[in-house]
Amino acid sequence: MDIIQVEGGFPLTGEVTVEGAKNSALKLMAATLMAPGVTTLTNVPNISDVHTMGTVLQCLGAVIEVADEHTLKIDTSCIDSWVTPYELVAKMRASTAVLGPLITRFGKAVVAMPGGCNIGARKIDMHLQGLAALGVQFEIDHGNIHASTPEGLHGAQVELEFASVGATENLLMGAVCAKGTTTIDNAAREPEIIDLANMLNDAGANIQGAGTPSITINGVDSLHAVKHKVVGDRIEAGTFVAIAGITGGPITVKDFDPEHLALVLRKYEGMGLSIVRGENEVTVSRPTTQPIQPTDIQTLPFPGFPTDMQAQTMTLLALANGDSFITENVFENRFMLAAELNRMGADIRIEGHHAIVHGVKGFSGAPVTSPDLRGGAALVMAGLVADGYTKIDGVHHIDRGYEHFVEKLASLGAHIQRVKAQPLNLDGLSPFA
Numbered sequence: 001m002d003i004i005q006v007e008g009g010f011p012l013t014g015e016v017t018v019e020g021a022k023n024s025a026l027k028l029m030a031a032t033l034m035a036p037g038v039t040t041l042t043n044v045p046n047i048s049d050v051h052t053m054g055t056v057l058q059c060l061g062a063v064i065e066v067a068d069e070h071t072l073k074i075d076t077s078c079i080d081s082w083v084t085p086y087e088l089v090a091k092m093r094a095s096t097a098v099l100g101p102l103i104t105r106f107g108k109a110v111v112a113m114p115g116g117c118n119i120g121a122r123k124i125d126m127h128l129q130g131l132a133a134l135g136v137q138f139e140i141d142h143g144n145i146h147a148s149t150p151e152g153l154h155g156a157q158v159e160l161e162f163a164s165v166g167a168t169e170n171l172l173m174g175a176v177c178a179k180g181t182t183t184i185d186n187a188a189r190e191p192e193i194i195d196l197a198n199m200l201n202d203a204g205a206n207i208q209g210a211g212t213p214s215i216t217i218n219g220v221d222s223l224h225a226v227k228h229k230v231v232g233d234r235i236e237a238g239t240f241v242a243i244a245g246i247t248g249g250p251i252t253v254k255d256f257d258p259e260h261l262a263l264v265l266r267k268y269e270g271m272g273l274s275i276v277r278g279e280n281e282v283t284v285s286r287p288t289t290q291p292i293q294p295t296d297i298q299t300l301p302f303p304g305f306p307t308d309m310q311a312q313t314m315t316l317l318a319l320a321n322g323d324s325f326i327t328e329n330v331f332e333n334r335f336m337l338a339a340e341l342n343r344m345g346a347d348i349r350i351e352g353h354h355a356i357v358h359g360v361k362g363f364s365g366a367p368v369t370s371p372d373l374r375g376g377a378a379l380v381m382a383g384l385v386a387d388g389y390t391k392i393d394g395v396h397h398i399d400r401g402y403e404h405f406v407e408k409l410a411s412l413g414a415h416i417q418r419v420k421a422q423p424l425n426l427d428g429l430s431p432f433a
């Protein structure tokens with residue numbers, strides 16, 4: 001097992017380029033199942049979640065050519081299975097994004113029921129209810145969802161209880177070739193939904209309103225394979241913006257649309273960061289002589305404050321000049337970072353879905369464990385300004401969503417390396433030995 005080792009206190013400056021969005025690439029890959037032929041996806045991040053989705057597609061019969069590090073040619077002409085096994089769904093919940101596409105392609109699907117994960121129960125009831133309105137029948141046995149469409153797929157009016165990203169995407173993909181018109185009300189509005197709709201429309205779909213709370217899909221007969229560039233990753237970008245904020249920068253973060261991070265950037269300006277917006281980049285700095293200002297945030301679906309930026313923001317606020325209040329409204333268990341930051345000297349108290357962050361003067365380097373993907377990146381961020389060395393365990397979480405994270409930080413001047421963990425030798429110390 002690898003660990004990341006950081007020596008804190010070195011300035012970080014320069015330019016960093018973000019990759020294509022993980023949350024978009026995974027759904028675009030799933031969508032290729034609906035367009036027999038070779039879909040070319042460019043700007044695909046080289047991260048472990050993408051590798052897992054590649055395995056899911058291969059398991060279903062797709063042939064994937066890695067044309068270069070960020071270009072996948074996915075041939076779905078010969079897909080001959082509609083069964084997604086538990087091993088893959090358990091490894092990555094987003095594997096459930098193949099449900100809608102398989103139903104569109106075959107009129108049936110078997111997908112393992114996802115369990116919870118370390119940020120919450122993460123149910124998929126809204127995916128199933130929405131697809132049921134389109135004519136899908138479900139049976140759940142032995143941990144698998146069996147979907148069938150005895151009468152075919154038909155358009156329907158669906159109103160989501162909560163603007164769920166995954167439910168909106170599965171419904172969109174279940175409705176593209178359904179007979180008639182589907183409307184999804186209270187749809188998620190994330191930029192990744194727009195990216196998916198854009199690719200599907202290029203492939204022959206008729207989707208209007210993606211990016212608004214009401215999406216209309218007029219069913220078409222079939223889709224064809226296209227070439228598509230994955231939208232820039234606003235969360236990877238936001239992570240480097242937060243890193244510039246905590247270290248002082250200046251750092252220019254390139255290849256994403258600053259509008260996709262509008263609220264985060266405005267909040268960070270209020271916390272004392274200076275942010276210069278360009279067309280596809282931002283330059284971020286903060287005079288390190290001036291403290292970070294405390295603020296309150298609450299996570300909400302887009303265009304609200306993204307839950308995927310909550311951990312990085314908690315890390316900034318842990319060093320603020322006063323008390324901040326964070327409310328997590330999207331996931332019920334996304335504060336596990338707090339205990340790790342407290343090991344580094346932070347003063348954070350959790351009360352249900354609120355965190356009370358009392359700013360401290362600095363972090364003290366310590367061995368810590370990544371609780372999840374964004375929490376792992378946030379611990380590296382804390383290590384960059386901590387006194388002494390920080391060792392971050394659980395690096396596989398970070399690998400799920402950040403490409404070359406250590407190398408990118410090192411190129412900005414961080415004293416950071418990825419090393420093999422040295423197991424502690426406890427031989428002969430067990431009282432049961």
Ligand code: UD1
Nearest residue numbers: 023094122123124125126127164165166167307308330331
């Ligand atoms: C996606 C993103 C994730 C991001 C999240 C919210 C991917 C691969 N992941 O996750 O990074 O943090 O959006 O922006 O794109 N819920 C239900 N029933 C459902 C569906 C959702 O109760 O049928 C609940 C979930 O448990 C969660 C909340 O709704 O508490 C939001 O979930 P959702 O928007 O669906 O997130 P994901 O699509 O899983």
